[in-house]
Amino acid sequence: MTTPPISSSDLLIVSAGPGGFSTVDAICGVAKSNSGRVLLLTAQSEPGSSVKYASVVAHIAAQTMADDGVEMEETRPLLPMGSVYEGAMFVLFEMVVFRLASILGLSPHEIRSRHTNLE
Numbered sequence: 248m249t250t251p252p253i254s255s256s257d258l259l260i261v262s263a264g265p266g267g268f269s270t271v272d273a274i275c276g277v278a279k280s281n282s283g284r285v286l287l288l289t290a291q292s293e294p295g296s297s298v299k300y301a302s303v304v305a306h307i308a309a310q311t312m313a314d315d316g317v318e319m320e321e322t323r324p325l326l327p328m329g330s331v332y333e334g335a336m337f338v339l340f341e342m343v344v345f346r347l348a349s350i351l352g353l354s355p356h357e358i359r360s361r362h363t364n365l366e
Contacts, residue, residue, distance in 0.1 A: 258285075265295060290332045
């Protein structure tokens with residue numbers, strides 16, 4: 248997969264629910280080395296490895312799969328895989344894309360053609 252080079256006018260939006268992953272850190276490192284800005288989304292209030300690359304950190308207060316065994320045994324998690332964080336991001340970004348398309352006057356086809364998932 249290739250993408251245009253990130254520059255100082257670009258914003259890279261990344262997610263690391265548990266606070267950091269080596270792949271997220273690597274992508275963020277490339278963005279920062281090219282003077283790009285990085286928005287890190289995470290469920291953790293404690294800084295993880297990806298925070299050092301972030302220009303801005305946004306917390307999504309929701310359970311991640313990494314937190315799945317943390318709840319008390321008497322309670323049943325909202326989602327069996329503990330992925331409330333991913334569900335919250337899905338809803339959030341569907342709303343962001345909808346609003347962005349409206350602001351930019353882009354069709355759904357044009358929006359989809361610019362999307363990539365760097366996992």
